Amino acid sequence: MYIRRTHTNNSSTGERYYTYRLVASQRMDGKPRQMTLLNLGRHFAVDQDLWASLCVRIEQLLSHQAELLPIELPAAVEKAAQRIAVQLIEQRAVVIKTPIADEGIQACGVVVAPVESVETVPAELQVVDVDSLELTRPRTVGVEQLGLWAMQQLNFIELLTGLGINGAQIAAIVGSIIGRMAGVGSELATYNWLMKQSALGELLEVDYASLPLMTMYRAADTLWKHSAQIEQTLFTRITDLFGFSTTITLYDLTNTYFEGEVPHNTKARRGRSKEKRTDCPLVTLV
Numbered sequence: 001m002y003i004r005r006t007h008t009n010n011s012s013t014g015e016r017y018y019t020y021r022l023v024a025s026q027r028m029d030g031k032p033r034q035m036t037l038l039n040l041g042r043h044f045a046v047d048q049d050l051w052a053s054l055c056v057r058i059e060q061l062l063s064h065q066a067e068l069l070p071i072e073l074p075a076a077v078e079k080a081a082q083r084i085a086v087q088l089i090e091q092r093a094v095v096i097k098t099p100i101a102d103e104g105i106q107a108c109g110v111v112v113a114p115v116e117s118v119e120t121v122p123a124e125l126q127v128v129d130v131d132s133l134e135l136t137r138p139r140t141v142g143v144e145q146l147g148l149w150a151m152q153q154l155n156f157i158e159l160l161t162g163l164g165i166n167g168a169q170i171a172a173i174v175g176s177i178i179g180r181m182a183g184v185g186s187e188l189a190t191y192n193w194l195m196k197q198s199a200l201g202e203l204l205e206v207d208y209a210s211l212p213l214m215t216m217y218r219a220a221d222t223l224w225k226h227s228a229q230i231e232q233t234l235f236t237r238i239t240d241l242f243g244f245s246t247t248i249t250l251y252d253l254t255n256t257y258f259e260g261e262v263p264h265n266t267k268a269r270r271g272r273s274k275e276k277r278t279d280c281p282l283v284t285l286v
Helices: 048-063 075-092 115-120 142-153 156-162 167-182 187-196 200-204 213-225 227-242
Strands: 002-009 016-028 031-041 093-102 105-114 254-257 282-285
Touching (some): 048 075, 142 156, 142 200, 156 227, 167 187, 167 200, 167 213
Antiparallel strands (some): 016 031, 093 105
8 A cells, every 4th residue: 555646637727736546556367456545635735754654554544453563653644544544444335225024014224334245245134233333424415516516607616727726725715615605604614514524525536634724714815816807707607607687786875964054065965864864965875
């Protein structure tokens, strides 16, 4: 088991960046083959000098064996090893639904079994111990998929890339926007939602747990920096997409009144005062 770094080109923007994969060598048909176990994304942040130790630690976690010689790793690297091991275990599991016949009662049993042992699962199961089933890292995907679909219709991510915004900032921006679609909260609340509840990272192939919290805080600043161009581009695309006609609407914001006649102020006129001072001339701000 080892980590491979490869160059990747974005066909639409021409951007060149690195991606990281967890790879293992296996012998198939008598010949060695390299198989990708897990796509670690483009924001894999573990230092290259620690890759070998990280892989050894992942293998220890997967084997469930006691450590003869404990490996001392930085806390962030140990956290990455735990997270990757959980993802690998999830990939090895499949859900099998089988009818259960018990005194004429029809039900559906769900059994989680390793992939390599699927062929040995009996065709019919009589009893399922539901207490033995475990739900590991449940994730939401509904609002995430809908939000990404809407962004695709507007080529929003391509717009951000064209503005020179890098991949980590784009991931933070998309996460912040869709996070607020799921539930209004602070940047910290959105960050925790992305790490603990949402499957947006899997959909984007981004590991939000390795994304610094400060990147989330700076997402709004990045959007504000390019706000004029983003607003104009999105307005044009939405208008074209839905066939909207352009309408300018002016609405009353506030007004202020003047004491006295104000004879030399041509804009001061009598009207409906929000402060009930109908006896004074006022100026309305729109």
